[in-house]
Amino acid sequence: MKYKTEWTKKEDINREWYIIDAKDQILGRLATRIASILIGKEKAEIVPNVDCGDYVVVINSDDIKLTRGKENKKMYYSYSGYPGGLRETVFSDQLKKDSSKIILDAVKNMLPKNKLRDLRMNRLFVYKNDEHKHQAQSPKEYKF
Numbered sequence: 001m002k003y004k005t006e007w008t009k010k011e012d013i014n015r016e017w018y019i020i021d022a023k024d025q026i027l028g029r030l031a032t033r034i035a036s037i038l039i040g041k042e043k044a045e046i047v048p049n050v051d052c053g054d055y056v057v058v059i060n061s062d063d064i065k066l067t068r069g070k071e072n073k074k075m076y077y078s079y080s081g082y083p084g085g086l087r088e089t090v091f092s093d094q095l096k097k098d099s100s101k102i103i104l105d106a107v108k109n110m111l112p113k114n115k116l117r118d119l120r121m122n123r124l125f126v127y128k129n130d131e132h133k134h135q136a137q138s139p140k141e142y143k144f
Contacts, residue, residue, distance in 0.1 A: 008045040008052060015123075016054045017139035019132075022103065023063040031106035033144065034058065038111065038120040051116050056142075057134050058126045061099040066091060076105070100126035 018037060022030055036042065040052035066074060074091040094102055103126045111117045125134065 008047045008050055010050060012045070013050070013052055017057065017134065017137040018054055018142040019057045019059065019134075019139040020142045021060055021130075022058050023060040024065055027064050027066055027102065027106055030058075030064070031103065031110050033142075034103075034107050034124065035110040037142070038107070038123060051119050053120055053123065055123045055134075055137070055139070056125070057132055057139050058103055058124070059130045059132055060128075061103050061126050062095070062128050064095070064099065064102060071095075076102075099128055 020030070020034065034056050037056050038053040040046045040054065043052055046052050071092045072090060076089045076091070076094050078087045078089075079085055080087075089097070091102070104121070104124065107124060108117070108121055111120055125132065
C-alpha cells in the first residue's frame, strides 16, 4: 500500500478572524506578524499554491511606532510618471494624513510578489482608532 500526500483544497479551508491592536507596536515587527497570518504560516494545512490565510483587523493605526528616530527619516514615494512628478512624504506627515496606508504598504511589501498577494491584501482591514465594523465576525484577539 502506497501512502499519498493529501493536498489542501479551496473547499477545505476554514478562515478565522483576528483583531490586532497596533497601539505602541513597532511597524516592521507588526507587519511581519500580519503577513504571516495572511499567508497562513501557522496553520498545519498550508499549501504554497492555495491561499490558506486568515482575516486580520488592525485597530489604532494612529499609534504605530518606529525605532531609532526614523519618524523624520523614513520616506514614502509616489511617482506620477511625468518628469518632475516624484512626490516624497515623511513618515510623520503620512501618519497625520493617512496612518492606515503605512500599515497597508508595509504588509504588502512583506507578502510574496505573486498572484495571491492581492487576494491576501483583500483580507486585511486597517482602522485608525479602536472602532471597527467587524463585530459580527467575532474576531479573536491575537497575542504576540
